Amino acid sequence: MSSAIPASLFEQLSHQLSQVTGFIYPNEVETQWAILIVVYPYITGIVAGAFILASLVKVFNVVEVQPIYRLALLTALAFMLVAGMPLQLHLGHPERAYEIFMTPQTTSAMAMFGFVYLWYLLGILLIEIWFEYRAQLILMAQQAKGVMKWVYSALSLFSKDLSPEAIAFDKKASKFVTIIGIPSAFLLHGYVGFIFGSVKANPWWGSVLMPIVFLMSAIVSGIAMVMFLYILVSLLRNEKLDMRCLDKIGLFLLVAIIVDFALEALDYIHRIYQSEESIGILAELVSSRLFTSMVIVQLLLGMLLPLVIIAFVRITRVNEDMRRLLYFTSSLLILVGIFSMRWNVVIGGQLYSKSFRGLMAYKMELTGIESLMTALLLLALPFIILTVLYRLLPPQWLEKNAPAMVH
Amino acid sequence: MNKREFLKDAILFFPAAATLQALAPAAEGSAETAKTPADYDATRHWYGMGVDVDKCIGCNRCVEACKAENDVPEEPFFFRTWIERYQIHENGETTVECISTRAAPPEQAEPEDPSVVRTFFVPKLCNQCAHPPCVQVCPVGATFQTQDGVVLVDAERCIGCRYCIQACPYGARYLNPKTRTADKCTFCYHRITEGLLPACVEVCPTEARIFGDLKGKADRLVRFHRVNQISVLKPDLNTEPKVLYAKLDGEVR
Numbered sequence: 001m002s003s004a005i006p007a008s009l010f011e012q013l014s015h016q017l018s019q020v021t022g023f024i025y026p027n028e029v030e031t032q033w034a035i036l037i038v039v040y041p042y043i044t045g046i047v048a049g050a051f052i053l054a055s056l057v058k059v060f061n062v063v064e065v066q067p068i069y070r071l072a073l074l075t076a077l078a079f080m081l082v083a084g085m086p087l088q089l090h091l092g093h094p095e096r097a098y099e100i101f102m103t104p105q106t107t108s109a110m111a112m113f114g115f116v117y118l119w120y121l122l123g124i125l126l127i128e129i130w131f132e133y134r135a136q137l138i139l140m141a142q143q144a145k146g147v148m149k150w151v152y153s154a155l156s157l158f159s160k161d162l163s164p165e166a167i168a169f170d171k172k173a174s175k176f177v178t179i180i181g182i183p184s185a186f187l188l189h190g191y192v193g194f195i196f197g198s199v200k201a202n203p204w205w206g207s208v209l210m211p212i213v214f215l216m217s218a219i220v221s222g223i224a225m226v227m228f229l230y231i232l233v234s235l236l237r238n239e240k241l242d243m244r245c246l247d248k249i250g251l252f253l254l255v256a257i258i259v260d261f262a263l264e265a266l267d268y269i270h271r272i273y274q275s276e277e278s279i280g281i282l283a284e285l286v287s288s289r290l291f292t293s294m295v296i297v298q299l300l301l302g303m304l305l306p307l308v309i310i311a312f313v314r315i316t317r318v319n320e321d322m323r324r325l326l327y328f329t330s331s332l333l334i335l336v337g338i339f340s341m342r343w344n345v346v347i348g349g350q351l352y353s354k355s356f357r358g359l360m361a362y363k364m365e366l367t368g369i370e371s372l373m374t375a376l377l378l379l380a381l382p383f384i385i386l387t388v389l390y391r392l393l394p395p396q397w398l399e400k401n402a403p404a405m406v407h
Numbered sequence: 408m409n410k411r412e413f414l415k416d417a418i419l420f421f422p423a424a425a426t427l428q429a430l431a432p433a434a435e436g437s438a439e440t441a442k443t444p445a446d447y448d449a450t451r452h453w454y455g456m457g458v459d460v461d462k463c464i465g466c467n468r469c470v471e472a473c474k475a476e477n478d479v480p481e482e483p484f485f486f487r488t489w490i491e492r493y494q495i496h497e498n499g500e501t502t503v504e505c506i507s508t509r510a511a512p513p514e515q516a517e518p519e520d521p522s523v524v525r526t527f528f529v530p531k532l533c534n535q536c537a538h539p540p541c542v543q544v545c546p547v548g549a550t551f552q553t554q555d556g557v558v559l560v561d562a563e564r565c566i567g568c569r570y571c572i573q574a575c576p577y578g579a580r581y582l583n584p585k586t587r588t589a590d591k592c593t594f595c596y597h598r599i600t601e602g603l604l605p606a607c608v609e610v611c612p613t614e615a616r617i618f619g620d621l622k623g624k625a626d627r628l629v630r631f632h633r634v635n636q637i638s639v640l641k642p643d644l645n646t647e648p649k650v651l652y653a654k655l656d657g658e659v660r
Contacts, residue, residue, distance in 0.1 A: 005480055005584040013484045023491075023503035025531070025578025029484045032569040032582065092567015092587030099547040099566055110570050111546035200644055201540060201576035354578055355660050357503055 008368065015363050022358025031350050031362045035375045036086035041192050041214065042342045043083045043382065048189035048215070049222015050076040051125070051181060053252065058178040064248035070395035071233070072226045073129050078386035079225075080121050086378055087113075089369055109195045120188045124181040129393075131174040134159060135167055135405055136398050143401075151392075167405070189218040196345060203278040204285070204349040209267045216260040217338050223253045224334035229386070231328045239396075243320055250327055254310045257334070261303055281356040289351045289359055294344045302337010306330035443600040449554035453622040454594055455649035456608070457631040458530055460656070462615035465490050465528035469607035469616065470507045476595060476606035483508040485581045487592040488532035488607055493658055495525040501658045529659050530616060532607070533558065533579040533592035534640060534648030541571035541580065541591075550589065556621075556649060557596055562588045576641050594618070621649070 017029045054072035056062040088094050104111035137156035144152055190211040197210025207213075227249045234241045271279065286294055309330045313323050351360050365371040398406050443449065473488045474481060489507035496502070506528070539558050542550050549565035552558050560571075565588035572580040572589060583590035595605035599618070603609070608618040619628025628651075635653035641660065642648075652659075 005482055009584055010482060013482070017484070017508075023505070026483065026486045026489050026505045026508050027572075027578045027581040030581065032572045087568075090568075092569070092582060093565065096547075096564070096566040099564065103547055103564075105545055105548040107543045108546040108548075108570070110544065110568060113546075195570075199540075199544075199574055201574055350573075354576055355503070357660070 008365070012363055012365060016361050019361030019363075020358060022353070023355055024353035024358040024360055025355055028350075028353055028360055031347070031360070033346055033350060034090070034362065034370045035347075035364055035372060036090040036370055036378070038339070038343045038346045039375050039378050040083065040086040041189075041346070042221070042339050043079050043086070043378070044192050045189055045214065045218030045221045045338065045342075046225045046382075047076045047079045047083060047120075047222070048185040048218040049220065049224075050079070050226050051185045051222070052219055053223050053226055053249070055178045055182050055185070056252070058175050059182065062248065064242075064244045065252075067242045067245045068226055068230050068249065070132065070393075071230060071390075072222075073125070073132065074386060074389045074393065074395070075226055075229060075382075076222075077125055077129060078382040078389055080125055081385055082378060082381045084117060085381075086375075089374065089378075109191075109198050113191065113195070116188055116191050120184050124177060124184050128174055128177040128181060130157070131170045131177065133393055134170050135162060136393070136402075138162055139402055139405070140397065155392075186215060190215045196349070201354060202349050203276065204282060204352070205345065207267060207271075209263060209270075213260070213263050213267060216256065216263050217341055220253065220256045220260050220334060221338040223249060223256055224331040224338070227253065227327060228331040228335060231324060231331070233390070241324060243323070246324065246327060247314075250310050250313060253330075253334070254307070254314065257303060257307050257310070261307070278356055281352045281359070285348060285352045285359060289361070290344050290348050293340045294348070297340040298337050298344055301333055302340060303334075306333045306337070309333075442597070447600050449600075451622060452555035452620045453649075454556050454599060455535065455619060455621045455628055455651060456532070456594070456605075457617035457619070457628050457635075457637075457651045457653065459615050459617070459631075459635070460527055460529055460652055460654045462613040463490070463528040463530055464613055464615075465492055465506055466612065467507055467512070468610045468612065469530060472606040472610040473592070476598075477593070479590070480584060483510070485583065485590070487579075487590070488530060491529045491531060491659075493527050493529065493656065494520070494523045495656075495658070496520075496522045497524055498522070503658075527656065529652075529655070530607075531577065531579070532650060533575075533594075534577055534646065534650045535592075535594060537647035537649060538645060540574040540576065540644075540646060544570045544574040546570065553596070557594050557599075558591070559593055559596060560589050560591060562586050562590075565589050576644050576646065 013029050016031070020029070050072045053065070054069050054076065057065050057069040088097055091097055100111055100114045104114070106112075134156055137152050138160060139162075141149055141152035141156060193211035193214030196205040196214075197207055199205045227246070230246065230249070231241065233239070271282070306329075309326050313326050318326070347362050351362065352358070353360065367373050467490055469488055470486065470490060473479060473486075477487060479485055479487055486507060489505055492504050492506050494502045494504075535556060535558055537556065539550075539552060542552055542558060545551075545565075546568060547564055547566055549561045550558065550571050551561070562583075567582060567587045567589070569582055569589065572582065575591075580589055580591045582588070595603070595607075598605060604618050605616075608616045617627050617631045619626040619631070621628060621632070623629060631653065632651060635651075637651045637653060638655040639648040639651060
C-alpha cells in the first residue's frame with residue numbers, strides 16, 4: 001500500500017465525500033470531468049452557433065444580417081482557437097495528447113474530435129475567412145508601412161490579384177466553403193453532444209436527443225454571443241447599430257430558443273413518461289443538487305425570461321434604445337443560461353451514483369489547473385483574441401477605404 | 408521545380424511523414440500487450456471470476472490484499488475491489504454501505520438494528536466485460552482486452568482523459584493520482600499468467616471468490632457456473648460481465 005496523494009486533492013475528495021447522500025460506489029467520490037469540461041462544450045457551441053449565423057448571409061442570402069457577417073466569423077475563430085485548450089489542460093498526461101492524432105482508436109467518439117476540430121478550423125473557418133478578407137488584406141498591405149506591410153502581405157499569402165475575376169472567385173469560393181461549413185458546424189457540435197449521448201452507463205447523458213439538443217443550444221449561444229458582441233462593439237467604438245440587422249438576429253434567436261426549448265422539453269417529458277430505473281434518482285438530482293442551476297438559472301432566467309423579453313420586443317416595437325437594451329439583456333441572460341445548461345449536463349451527470357442510490361457533490365477549486373480561475377481565464381481568452389483579430393482585420397475597413405470593393 | 412510541383416510534393420510529404428511517425432509507436436505497442444511468461448498462450452484461456460454472495464463475510468481482506476499487491480493508493484477514494492453491505496429492512500427498504508471505505512473496522516460489534524430482516528455482503532470489482540464499454544471509448548487504445556479476456560490499461564499510453572471511467576457502468580475505474588492514468592482491477596494479470604491466483608482470491612478465508620478459466624473443461628469456475636444460478640450486474644447494458652454472481656439479490660446494482 002502507498003499513500004501520499006496531493007494534499008489539495010485529498011482535501012477536495014474528503015470534502016466531497018462528506019457531502020455524499022445515500023450510497024455511491026467508492027470510486028465515484030472524485031468528479032472526473034470538472035469545470036474545464038463545462039467550459040469546453042460551451043466554447044465549442046459558440047463557435048458552431050456563430051458560424052451558422054454567419055452562413056445565413058452567404059448561403060441563404062439574408063441580407064439584413066450582412067453587417068455582422070465578418071464579426072460572426074471572427075467570433076467563431078476567436079472561440080475556436082481556445083476550444084481545444086480546456087481539453088488539453090484537463091488531461092492527466094497533456095504531453096501525450098498528440099497520441100489522439102497519431103494512434104486514434106476508431107471506435108472512440110473522443111478520438112475523432114481532434115480530426116473534426118482540425119477539419120473545422122483548417123478546412124472551413126480559416127479558408128472562409130481568408131477568401132472573405134483576401135482583397136482587403138492586399139489593399140491593407142499596399143497602404144501599411146513597416147512590419148505591418150509584411151504582416152498583411154503574409155496574411156494574404158502574398159497574393160496580389162485584385163482583378164474582378166479574382167474577386168468574383170473569392171465570392172464563389174467563400175460561398176462554397178460556407179455550404180460545406182454548415183454541415184461541418186453541425187458535425188462539430190452535434191459530435192460533442194454524441195460524446196456525452198453515447199455513454200450508456202450514464203442515463204443522464206445517454207440520450208439520442210443529446211447531439212441535437214447540444215446543436216440547438218449551440219446555435220442559441222452563438223447567435224446570442226454575436227448579438228451581445230455587436231451591441232458591445234458598437235457601444236465601445238461609438239458606431240451606429242443597424243437596427244434591421246439586430247431585429248433580424250433577434251428573430252433568429254427567438255426561433256432558435258423556441259426549438260431548443262421544445263427539444264429539451266421533449267427530452268424531459270420522454271424521460272418522465274418512460275420512467276425507467278434511473279428516474280427516481282434523476283428526479284432527486286434535479287430537485288436538490290441541480291435545482292438552482294437548472295430550474296432557476298437555465299430554465300427560468302436563461303431561457304423563458306429572454307424568450308418573453310424578445311417576444312415582447314417583437315410584438316410591441318418599443319423604441320430603438322429600449323430595444324437595444326432589451327436585446328443586450330436577453331443575450332447576456334441566454335449566455336449565462338447556456339453555460340448553466342453545460343454545467344447541468346456535465347457536472348449533473350456526475351452528481352448521482354450509477355448505483356442509482358445516492359448523490360455526490362462537486363467542490364470547485366479556486367486555483368490550480370482544474371479550477372475556477374483557469375475557467376475564467378479560458379472564457380476571457382476568446383475576447384482578447386477577438387480584440388486582436390478585430391484590430392488586425394477590421395470588419396468595416398472596406399466600407400471606409402474601398403467602398404467600390406464591398407460586395 | 409515550379410510552384411505546382413512544389414505544392415504537390417508538399418501535400419504528399421507532410422501526411423506521409425506524420426503517418427510514418429504514427430506507425431512507429433503503434434507497431435511497438437501492439438507487440439507488448441502485457442508482460443507474460445514466454446511459454447504462456449493467451450488464446451487458450453478466457454478468465455472469469457465467480458462470487459458466492461452467501462459466503463462473503465465482509466472481512467475486507469481482499470480489499471487490503473488488492474491494495475497491497477497492486478499499489479492502489481490507500482486513501483478511501485480509490486479501489487480496484489470493494490465490499491458493499493446490504494441491509495433489507497422490515498418495510499422492504501434497502502440500505503447499502505461500502506464497508507471498504509471505513510478507516511478501521513469497528514472495535515466492538517455494532518448493535519443490531521431490529522428492523523433489519525436480512526443482510527449480506529457483495530464483493531465488487533471490474534467485471535472484465537466481454538463487451539467492454541471502457542475499451543470502446545478510449546481515444547488512444549490505451550485500454551484494451553487481452554486475448555484471454557482481461558481488460559487492461561497501458562499506463563505508458565493512457566492520456567488521462569477519464570472517458571473510460573465515465574463509460575464504466577460499475578464504477579470500477581478511477582484515475583490513479585500517482586500515475587495520472589486510468590486504473591482498475593486486472594485480475595492480477597501478472598499473477599494469473601504465472602499460474603497463480605489473484606490476490607483477492609488467494610486471501611479470501613471463505614472461498615467466496617472463485618477464479619477460473621471459462622475455457623478450461625474441469626475448471627472450478629466452469630463447475631461453479633454449472634451448479635449455481637448465476638446473475639451478472641446490469642445485464643440490460645449488454646456488457647457481458649465475466650464476474651459471475653451466485654445467489655445475488657435483485658437489490659444489487
